[in-house]
Amino acid sequence: MKFASTIVRAMPAVALLLAPLVGAQSQPERSPASTKQSSSLSIAIIPLPVSVKQGIGEFTLNAKTRIGADRGTRNVAELLQHYLTPATGYGLAVGGGGGSNTIALSLDKRLKRLGPEGYRLEVKRDSIRIRGYSAAGVFYGVQTLRQLLPPDIFRRSPVDEMRWTVPVVEIEDTPRFSWRGAHMDVARHFMPKEFILKFLDLMALHKLNVFHWHLVDDEGWRVGIKKYPRLTSVGGLTDYSTFNPVQPMQLVSLPQGGYYTQDDVREVVRYASERFITVLPEIEMPGHSSAAIASYPELGNRIEIVQSGADPSALGSRDSVLNVEDSTVHFMQDVLSEVLTLFPSKFVHVGGDEVEKRPWQANPRAQQRMHELGLKNEEELQSWFIRQMDTFLASHGRRLVGWDEILEGGLASGATVMSWRGVEGGIAAARAGHDVIMAPTQFTYFDYYQWPMASAEPRAISGFLPLEKVYSFDPIPPDLSAESAKHVLGAQSQLWSEWIPQRQEMEYMAFPRLCALAEVVWSPQAARNFADFSDRLADDMMRLEILDVHFRRVTPLPTPVAHWQIASVAAPANPNAAPPAVPPTQAASPPAANVTVRIPAQTARAAPVTPPPAPLPPGPFAVQEWDITGDVRTPGAYVAAFIQTSGGGQAEIEWVELLEDGNLVGRVTHPGSTDTRYRNNDYDFALPTVRTGSRYTLRASLRAIGLLPAQLVPSGDVYLLK
16 A cells, blocks of 8 residues: 564665755754753643643652542553653652642543543642543643653653753643544564554654554565464565565565564553553455465465466456455454454454455456345445445444545445545545545655655655645545534544665654644644744654654755646557556465365356556657746755656656756756656756856756546646755
């Protein structure tokens, strides 16, 4: 989708995570985080609280400070003790009551108006009081208190000669959304349990409350299922290194594969629960199922297609879609039965995205099943499959979540839609009365590049998503009515790991963009301001540095100097032409020797297989030019970076020129594309001098490639980086 611990020096690209990036990271390094020489009286909380009233003075934490708790907040009090003891060295006692020199935690039913996650934090010179309607609210008040203390409070051993001060303040706070999530794909590349626990702590610090654990995909099965051990003994041994069609990752010194035992899962779920985080498991079906089919080939379509004499080429490069036999449905429900014992979450995610329909078209048994069920097409067949899982989950008191493709062919009544292909799927689902989680690629896909010059960043899957754009996201689309908007539960980030083989890179792609999203889903929309957020983020990055998070240092994004758009494309290609060949990315799973499929000759026939849509032939190159005089102020090295922001396919770049008063300064002719997967969207120029009064022009020869007939022509921005 969607489109184990190692030594850093094993991967040269990861060196970028530990030092300023060339070009993108030209600002001076911040000195190591320390606040010993300053009084920490600033209010730099992320996410921004609803109401902050700062007073005069400060509370000082000392060795005699006590933590008070009532019965409902005892566990939170012990967590606070755990948070404060390492850096202070104080053995803070936990007991009942409040009083002077006490941090008092308590439940207060009068705060029902703030909801189950709201809180009030009152800091006086002689005491601190945190109240909430529920323990979750008190916990979030504790996270705010941690951010009010000097950043050194996050160190793991005592810090000498430190004054642990908290500014006098009154804070009242409650989240905008109940679903504040972070997704992590551990199927493409496995992430060790210790890293998952660290990530949960970082989520809790920023008041995120749903960890979407993507455990299953084509490249790996990561959760132990006792009834079907081959899912991990076979399906858990591979990862994206095996299938990567662009740049093999075998050069990375990482062990392939891995999985979590059921005891590992229970540990993670318990750890998350103590931090008021729900773990949402995702078990992909009926597509993205190559790992399951490699483990149990009878789950796929290849055997039935081959034994019927039909054409197996419809499978493409690998058998990745589950068949629709009752035995397969029961197999996946058996899997879900064990998943339900591990995850108490009310919601269970079953994927449902990017299901290739051609295997079902070529499979006579699938066609027979459609006929028996009275279904019109394969979209309705997918909907039928999802309904079987929805009914099963509902019978166990759970709710199904799926990516927005589950809308196609009809949606099960209790299903919740996760809208990733923009917000349109979420709008349609909300208007139909279904709950929605917003996860659109253009705002929440953190596997996208963070800087316009892709060659200066660790390799990413594609796309461009800077910090500023994440912060600009509003999960409630403006054209959604107030009534329909009630169905938007919230939003979440996505970390797909095709190009993220190890934990340092996962952190680099997540932070600080996850800090921005945390504010998007918690803070009032009207109160958000990116400049103010950036000021507060400086303190948060000091905390992240102390916590050994390999975040990307913030570089202000320049304004684009120009906009480009392909004006025309060629006529449609011959509709009868054969589709382009798809390069193999996985060896086909062999048929299981002990599986026999019986296909009634009279009723089981393959349907005509719909070929994939063929792209239009490339259009002609056309020259575009832009006046960039106002952006060329000093001599030196410049980089022109082309970013696509809309439309299908991509722009192919033949050459780029820089001119001064119409005279050629430089011409770069390397082949380029706005498909940033290939990292050739930037063009370097040297400008020895800048003449006052001269006009500087950027010219480029562009055309559209890979454009499908129904897609808009590609367009985007040009950045000039220095």
